[in-house]
Amino acid sequence: xxxxxxxxxxxxxxxxxxxxxGDQVSADDIxxxxxxxxxELPVASPFAGTVKAIHVExxxxxEEGQAVVDLEA
Amino acid sequence: MSxxxxxxxxxxxxxxxxxxxARQAAAREMGGADKVQVQKDKGKWTVRGRIDxxxxxxxxxxxxxxxxxxxxxxxGELLAFTPANSVIGRGRVEGRTVVVAGDDFTVRxxxxxxxxxxxxxxxxxxxxxxxLPIVRLIDGxxxxxxxxxxxxxxxxxxxxxxxxxWATANLSTVPVVCMGLGPIAGLGALRxxxxxxxxxxxxxxxxxxxxxxxxxxxxxxVTKEELGGAAVHARSxxxxxxxxxxxDAMAKARQFLSYLPSSVDGLPPRGDTTDPVDRQDAWLDGAxxxxxxxxxxxxxxxRSLVDAGSFMEIGKYWGKASITGLARLDGWPVAIVASxxxxxxxxxxxxxxxxxxxxxxxxxxxxxxxxxxVDIPGVLIGIExxxxxxxxxxxxxxxxxxxxSVPWCSVVLRKAFGVAGASMANHTRFRxxxxxxxxxxGSLPIEGGIEAAYKAQLAAAEDPVAERAMIEAxxxxxxxxxxxxxxxxxxEIIAPRETRPLLCEFANLAAPxxxxxxxGFGFRP
Numbered sequence: 001x002x003x004x005x006x007x008x009x010x011x012x013x014x015x016x017x018x019x020x021x022g023d024q025v026s027a028d029d030i031x032x033x034x035x036x037x038x039x040e041l042p043v044a045s046p047f048a049g050t051v052k053a054i055h056v057e058x059x060x061x062x063e064e065g066q067a068v069v070d071l072e073a
Numbered sequence: 074m075s076x077x078x079x080x081x082x083x084x085x086x087x088x089x090x091x092x093x094x095a096r097q098a099a100a101r102e103m104g105g106a107d108k109v110q111v112q113k114d115k116g117k118w119t120v121r122g123r124i125d126x127x128x129x130x131x132x133x134x135x136x137x138x139x140x141x142x143x144x145x146x147x148x149g150e151l152l153a154f155t156p157a158n159s160v161i162g163r164g165r166v167e168g169r170t171v172v173v174a175g176d177d178f179t180v181r182x183x184x185x186x187x188x189x190x191x192x193x194x195x196x197x198x199x200x201x202x203x204x205l206p207i208v209r210l211i212d213g214x215x216x217x218x219x220x221x222x223x224x225x226x227x228x229x230x231x232x233x234x235x236x237x238x239w240a241t242a243n244l245s246t247v248p249v250v251c252m253g254l255g256p257i258a259g260l261g262a263l264r265x266x267x268x269x270x271x272x273x274x275x276x277x278x279x280x281x282x283x284x285x286x287x288x289x290x291x292x293x294x295v296t297k298e299e300l301g302g303a304a305v306h307a308r309s310x311x312x313x314x315x316x317x318x319x320x321d322a323m324a325k326a327r328q329f330l331s332y333l334p335s336s337v338d339g340l341p342p343r344g345d346t347t348d349p350v351d352r353q354d355a356w357l358d359g360a361x362x363x364x365x366x367x368x369x370x371x372x373x374x375x376r377s378l379v380d381a382g383s384f385m386e387i388g389k390y391w392g393k394a395s396i397t398g399l400a401r402l403d404g405w406p407v408a409i410v411a412s413x414x415x416x417x418x419x420x421x422x423x424x425x426x427x428x429x430x431x432x433x434x435x436x437x438x439x440x441x442x443x444x445x446x447v448d449i450p451g452v453l454i455g456i457e458x459x460x461x462x463x464x465x466x467x468x469x470x471x472x473x474x475x476x477x478s479v480p481w482c483s484v485v486l487r488k489a490f491g492v493a494g495a496s497m498a499n500h501t502r503f504r505x506x507x508x509x510x511x512x513x514x515g516s517l518p519i520e521g522g523i524e525a526a527y528k529a530q531l532a533a534a535e536d537p538v539a540e541r542a543m544i545e546a547x548x549x550x551x552x553x554x555x556x557x558x559x560x561x562x563x564x565e566i567i568a569p570r571e572t573r574p575l576l577c578e579f580a581n582l583a584a585p586x587x588x589x590x591x592x593g594f595g596f597r598p
Contacts, residue, residue, distance in 0.1 A: 009393065009415070009416055010417050036417060037418035038520045039414065040368070041418070064457070
């Protein structure tokens, strides 16, 4: 099973983590919410899979393109 | 008195015609059965297979069908023949004639030492003078071949890009579609990115200024996927799109051309539509959340507003804060620009502004009316945004907006703040504009502006948090878009579900206003 890194499309701060390691997610499920430009911008799951790792904590600053979650298809 | 002989005594040219046919047949073998098999084993189509798939069946009229490199025996007999690795001609796409120029990778890997450069030049010139779209099927290395070529030439030269006067002129004259279908560098890369709609083939198309061997030698090893794969360049904005396979590439090219005139001397052709102009999707009324911190799906809104199935997104993987694409309204082709609130709330990054500039230039070049669905909080703020020079890129996009003369309609879905928000249209033209009740606009968003504007008042307050909340509530009270509409600051607020009928009305009013001919500013890659 391939593990792929899911990155934030935007720079901002981690507003909310909506999944835990081991969770099963469907495509388009919201994994993490990033606060940027005064809005809550979702990092959505690109495919259905299992959350293998979460690389950020609430309040962390993330850069554009930074991997936030590892997802196994 | 006639000098022609009776038919029974006519000169016999059958041997020559047979030789012509034999040479044409030899050229159609491309690089030979072995090389063709290698191409197929890689999962790639041959250049002739591609041309057949792109064009209407049987419509290809080849030009230069026997060009190539021949070896002759002592008595001038043809011993061997290798065709040129560029196949050019004309054919039809949905009945309309286009020029096609394809590289043949089975002949010397598409390298220039097996090409006859004049073929590509003539293809570009033909497109320009006959006012026909051109489709480039690019599958080869560069213009310079390899340094080995020096051994045979015996001299070196100052480089020039062959046919580039025509290729550049074509960008402001005829639609140019480019597909990267193999490993591409140098001149091939230049030809690929210099189009109105460009794509790389997933897992097969690679593009770089210099390939992985050269780049790896300079430092960290890189793969061709990392260096110049479809995902890299669709993200970098070097190309507009990723083709999932060869059939997808041909289908995308045909679809793209369907929205455009054959040249700037024509107008975008009206397509068939069975979608009623008065269709109103009720869910649109609830599409934008009341909570201003929450996002929504702009692509779903776009697909609902335009003729069913007619939206073709261009540049999906870069400049993502704005969605750009072609679509139809009551059959009329239009250019759609729509903010994506999920990416920086729709704020303009440098690459978003670049994408908009390029797209608006294309709309202007080919007389496509523009529909702008606006949700723009401004130019992106922050250190990275400043370092990227976002404001100058935004200024360039804004210049395109203000120079454009094509009919233009804006619909403000939510935010319009600052200079980027003001770029929804050239405000000195008739303001063909609507707003949804979720409209929210101004010089600065209230949320971000209170601290600066009320600094002294907040500092003096006993409870700054409560003071801030009180100020925000006071300001929010005047934030209703109806107050703006009272002053005619926004011309008309509509129920979101009414948007499609109004946009179809716009497209029909705009259609007779479109003017063929060259426009004031040309398209640049």
